[in-house]
Amino acid sequence: MSDSFLIIENVRDLDLEQTLDCGQSFRWEKREDGSFAGVAFGRSVSVSLSGTELRIENAAEEDRALWEDYFDLSLDYAAIRTGLSALHPVLREAADYAPGIRILRQEPYEALCTFIISQNNNIKRIKGIVRRLCEGFGEPLPDGAFAFPAAERMAQLEVDDLAPLRAGFRSRYLIDAARKTASGEVSLEACRTMDYERARCELMKITGVGVKVADCTLLYGLHRVEAFPLDVWMKRAMERLFPEMTPAAFGEYAGIAQQYIFHYSRMHPELF
């Protein structure tokens, strides 16, 4: 319907493929023309980048700040990359491999749910489950896409209602996450500013949320860039490529280092 679009100028250190298909979000699809279609904050858009000009189709001018925030454009990634590169030669290589990665500022509840779904699962199937979750329980949007369902909506469901997702044992975790966040028993917003260790514990009050899912929620949903999620790939990478390093040794931007390393490792499986 709408032919509105938004142009954000002077965008640096962003590559859409590297950022939207590096395993932090599961809702973006690449199209034939190279643009990416997806939904965030209940807004269905398609995004393309030419040079330093970011074009967001079907976005309103009043949402400019929202999209600048989503793509984390206020953070100077070139400077962060320089700092991280100095820490370790392999980190430099990983950062140089995909310098256009940015940590998206996703909605906290969406990040929580998608990484609950991610456990002991593969990315292809994670995407399918997330899509069915949105189509089944999210608000329909004018262009036929669906918003990510609200916690309040999911809190009213029973575990069996999620059977069509084929999410297996994760369904009851999703319901527990919905109920505890909707009721306020777990406060995602409080985790934004809480002491890091405290925030982790807060999230782990949810059944099915352990250290790794908590860290992913903090990093991708609450932009706690000190969080350093250790999945199977990262554990292998730490053993093999950074035997003398600890997560804390990567500093205040450890989470960004983690994303460079994760993506680099996944693209170079022959290293392991």
Place this chain on the structure above:
DNA sequence: CGCCAGGTTGTCG
């Protein structure tokens, strides 16, 4: 067909 997937939980020793 068997192994594995951006883990967590419960159960043993």
Place this chain on the structure above:
DNA sequence: CGACAACATGGC
């Protein structure tokens, strides 16, 4: 505390 199977499902 540390190790280890079980957990649903389906991609490859």
